[in-house]
Amino acid sequence: MSIRIALCFFGITRSLSHTLPSIEENVLDPARAAGELRVFAHFFNQQHIANPRSGEIGQLRPNEHELLPCDSLQLEQPDHCLEERGFDRIKSYGDDHWKDEFASIRNLVHQLHSLDRVTTAALAFEPDICIFCRPDLRYHDSLAGEIAEALRTRRPQVSLPRWQSWRGQNDRFAICTGEKATSAYGRRIGMVQAYCEWAGGPLHAEGLVHFTLRRSGIKIRRNDLRASRIRHNGIMVAENFDEMPRKPEIQYRLRKSLAYQVRRSGFEDIARTITNHLRSNSE
Numbered sequence: 001m002s003i004r005i006a007l008c009f010f011g012i013t014r015s016l017s018h019t020l021p022s023i024e025e026n027v028l029d030p031a032r033a034a035g036e037l038r039v040f041a042h043f044f045n046q047q048h049i050a051n052p053r054s055g056e057i058g059q060l061r062p063n064e065h066e067l068l069p070c071d072s073l074q075l076e077q078p079d080h081c082l083e084e085r086g087f088d089r090i091k092s093y094g095d096d097h098w099k100d101e102f103a104s105i106r107n108l109v110h111q112l113h114s115l116d117r118v119t120t121a122a123l124a125f126e127p128d129i130c131i132f133c134r135p136d137l138r139y140h141d142s143l144a145g146e147i148a149e150a151l152r153t154r155r156p157q158v159s160l161p162r163w164q165s166w167r168g169q170n171d172r173f174a175i176c177t178g179e180k181a182t183s184a185y186g187r188r189i190g191m192v193q194a195y196c197e198w199a200g201g202p203l204h205a206e207g208l209v210h211f212t213l214r215r216s217g218i219k220i221r222r223n224d225l226r227a228s229r230i231r232h233n234g235i236m237v238a239e240n241f242d243e244m245p246r247k248p249e250i251q252y253r254l255r256k257s258l259a260y261q262v263r264r265s266g267f268e269d270i271a272r273t274i275t276n277h278l279r280s281n282s283e
Contacts, residue, residue, distance in 0.1 A: 003035030003151060006127035008186070010114040012046050013064040014136040015230040020067050022139045028069070030144035031131060034151065038125050041065065042074040042118040043135075044110060049232055051107070053100050058232050068135070072121050081113040082106070085189060090203055093196040097204055108205055112189035119186025123179060130182040132174045137227040138236060139173075146175050146223050156181035158213055162222035163241045168206030169213065169220060172227055184216035191215065 007027065031037045043065050050057045065073065087109055091102050098104040115132065122130055129150045131143065146159050159175040176182040191212045196203055198211060213220055229237040 004125060004127040005031050005035045005037045005147070006122035006125050006130040007031055007037060007039045008118045008122050008130060008132045009039070009041040009068060009135045010043070010118045010132070011111050011134055012044050012049070012060070012136070014049065014060060014232045015234065016064045016067050016135050017061065018230045018234045019136060019138050023133070023135070026139040026142045027131070027133055030142050030147055033144070034147045035128070038071045038127070039069055040072045040118050040122045041068060041070045042076065042114045042121070044078045044114065045075045046078050051103070053098060053104055056231050060232055074117055074121065078110065082109060085109050085113055086193070090192060090196070094202045096202050105203055108203060112192070116187050116189045119182065122186070123182060127182070128177070130176045130186070132176070132186065134172060136230055137172060138230050140226040140228065143175065143225065146225060149221070150175045150177045153177050155219055157219040157221055158185050159221040159223050160209070161225055161227070162243045163226070164239070165244050166206040168204065168208070168210035171205045171209050180216070181218045184212055184218050185209070188212040
């Protein structure tokens with residue numbers, strides 16, 4: 001039986017005409033060389049972008065997704081997923097990270113929804129490994145070595161970049177071994193409320209990745225692969241590829257959670273919060 005590899009793209013294409021050469025050289029070609037490849041995509045049919053936090057504003061190229069050799073493509077209008085994904089409930093946990101009137105959290109919910117949709121399509125292919133890639137990244141390094149490593153392992157594993165982990169795990173791209181790891185990583189939107197309750201505060205992209213994989217018992221492998229965000233106008237973001245120091249997450253999350261519980265429910269929940277944090281940290 002041949003090795004099956006699923007390659008999943010999600011979100012918005014934004015700068016695909018600029019990133020495609022690196023995707024072909026460092027993602028598509030190594031994946032094709034390693035096994036039977038199927039390409040899956042879920043994109044939002046978005047006509048313009050306006051991100052006050054990054055300062056990115058402008059029109060997007062229509063039908064840019066056609067540049068990718070997709071075997072399965074889903075297109076969806078923006079915002080339709082917000083009610084389905086409980087956006088109002090997610091907002092109730094606050095916006096302490098970005099303080100941009102929930103614009104960044106809204107974008108994150110869209111990304112997680114897109115990831116969930118493309119994961120469902122990819123799992124029907126029953127792949128041995130599943131590669132998740134944002135189409136707006138310029139991939140500087142070949143994925144060949146990490147693909148080979150993912151195929152060698154016998155246990156559920158997710159390989160993630162070691163840079164920009166932000167008290168969690170980098171969420172830019174991933175290589176997942178096995179159905180359990182693929183489902184945990186790709187369907188983590190289902191863990192949003194549990195994460196916010198555990199963290200005692202707002203949804204946080206990198207924190208959600210770490211929380212979900214740890215709760216699911218998935219091995220996390222950290223790699224040195226690099227990729228840079230490319231804006232819609234072709235400008236490359238200056239990324240910091242240095243490994244971030246692993247700060248004491250349990251103390252940080254516990255402090256945030258205690259403050260959140262006092263605001264939301266009162267002192268009677270503090271003991272339960274401490275117990276839950278200590279238990280989850282020892283698992």
